[in-house]
Amino acid sequence: MEQTILEKLRINQIPQEIEIAYKNEEFPSIEVFLRKIKEGKIVVPANKKRKRNKYYAIGDGCSIKINANIGVTSDFSSFDLELKKAEICEKYNVESVMDLSCGKYAKSFREKLVKEFSFLVGSVPVYDIATRAKNFIKTKPKDFLEVLEEHADSGVDFLTIHAGINLRLAKELEKSQRILNIVSRGGSMIYKWMIENQSENPYYEYFDEVLKILKKYDVTISIGDAFRPGCIFDSGNILQIEETLEVSKLAEKAHNYGVQVIIEGPGHIKADEIPYTIKTIKRICHDFPLYVLGPLTTDIAAGYDHISGSIGALIAGLNGADFICYVTPAEHLRLPNIEDVKEGIIAFKIVAHSVNLVKGFKKSIERDYTMALARKNLDWEKIINTSIDPDKAKEYRKGLSITTCTMCGDLCAIKNSS
């Protein structure tokens, strides 16, 4: 069997995927980059079966990457709509898309994403298991492994596996003081499966088998956090920490076995608690790349969670989160439509860019510098083209004179002071 990227690096081979990913970053030398991948601090997810032109590195010293969630559901959404969302992701250079599909079109949708787009593709096989099974609770561990392999075989670059929530922790939930028990969809399924069967989490019990499959296709494992907080009051709850400790052990095992690892993180966190929460998770989990959803700084922003999520993601990014999953305005209310997806993407692109400026990436700084000069020169064409979404900037400027800015009208501050 062909070796994984991590194994090749360990014997000092440099796979082409790594070379491509390196070119997007701004490391002082490739040695530093390679060392960090070997240490597990950076991942370059790349399913062996999926050849493409773009590869992305995620982790310490890399620019922040963003992920968008899309996916068909048998009930509520259509194949075409979700495909349009994928096109929007490609248009705005989203680095990663997680396919949360379930139902009968899940497989063909996933295959289409893998084949026709250049972003990273991730998926969550347990959704698929649950919607296919007549009775999910009766599903056997071997079914978990079979669907896992099916996903890996379809070419996805990373898979979310909720392996950290084991039976011991599941049993503790009842006694816990959490308000919203479990808000992780995958986590809640596995919780229910464990409690009703009084059996161990198959991903936890058969973790070696899981790793064997992932290694075969060189799929990166993204270890899900079932106990991520669903409201600001649950953040830092003891079960969340307990699960993080389990995740840490599994992560180390996977890494040593030659499988790249991403750690998934919260969730909902009060703004002042984000820095230590992020730093603690990174520390516990060997500084492996951390992937966060939001986090949201308040629970009341339904309809605008792309904003509460952006705020939280920025603080997370400044404190060590490497990979941020967008939140759309539809979060907590309904499945996002195209416009929601676009709003979520742009908001999180702004966050990633704002953090990348802080990290000192030349590419990012040059873009802001270009904008500053364009404004100094009142060069509207350049202002529009340098902005995060030229379509919207152009729309806003429609019908307006190119010599005057309507913000100040004749009282233009730039003209007055130049």
Add this chain to the structure above:
Amino acid sequence: MEQTILEKLRINQIPQEIEIAYKNEEFPSIEVFLRKIKEGKIVVPANKKRKRNKYYAIGDGCSIKINANIGVTSDFSSFDLELKKAEICEKYNVESVMDLSCGKYAKSFREKLVKEFSFLVGSVPVYDIATRAKNFIKTKPKDFLEVLEEHADSGVDFLTIHAGINLRLAKELEKSQRILNIVSRGGSMIYKWMIENQSENPYYEYFDEVLKILKKYDVTISIGDAFRPGCIFDSGNILQIEETLEVSKLAEKAHNYGVQVIIEGPGHIKADEIPYTIKTIKRICHDFPLYVLGPLTTDIAAGYDHISGSIGALIAGLNGADFICYVTPAEHLRLPNIEDVKEGIIAFKIVAHSVNLVKGFKKSIERDYTMALARKNLDWEKIINTSIDPDKAKEYRKGLSITTCTMCGDLCAIKNSS
């Protein structure tokens, strides 16, 4: 002449405005609140001529307040449109509105705001001077003072006065390394006036006269920052610091004289530079209440500056900013329409609320707690009514079943784990 709020407190009288403002806050005792107002760390802007039922405190230990900018212009906007914006501000409980009107309808618009709404009203008299004068450069210092008094007399609670940019600093601009010289509209007017006349800034030269007028009506002075950065590269520029030092002296003088003081701050700042920038300004300016515009964490978010502004405002709020001015999606592109105003308000309400949660305000925490419980119980009516903008939440839920959340469909995490 009746004494100002500050003077009354100094002889241990407690004006009614103070009692009303105190009730909105959560201080351990009124003594702490009064002491902080006497020290200048909190202001309760309240023009003597304007009696109303609501008064707001801004500053150390108070909840974060937000401001929205609106205003008629002779060229680009209509009286009715701006009035509708004011109604939106009232609807969403915006605590303060700055009237940036200029042109012939400015006076009647300002009077309407003062008379018909309950939010704080602020204005910038120099805009009015500039648009009324045939030739602004030929305006005399006495005209500056006359228009200032006219604004104070119309009942506005606070006035932005760019008094810190003096002739010495104006002359230094040419030699400076700033990219965007001056982006403060009022500041740029005064700059031009000074340079072309080679005369001192009237607000600076006749600051005692300015204070006399403000005291007469008990108007709070909001000292403008002409040298606030217009791009992330100009942040912390030496002229900005020099102006802050001048502002500090003027602020102390005003406070000692019995006039309440707000300090205006940046602008555009890289995310990591916001904490020390805010703390430095607060320290230099005696911990007087700090009012910031954004700040924006990147220059490239035109069309979405409510998001880059929210991100920055949150960090500013966590680090000592007391009063945050909204930024709308239209910022840098055109005058905002009604929808832009609403988007700006909601974004900054989310920021203020997120900071208020961190500050531990019971009222804020209870609201998030109500939401968390509503989610636990899948009580959609309560979820909608507890959200920041129930209209939007309701719209998003339209046509959806009240028993299932479409985020997860049948695979509901909350149901699985309850």
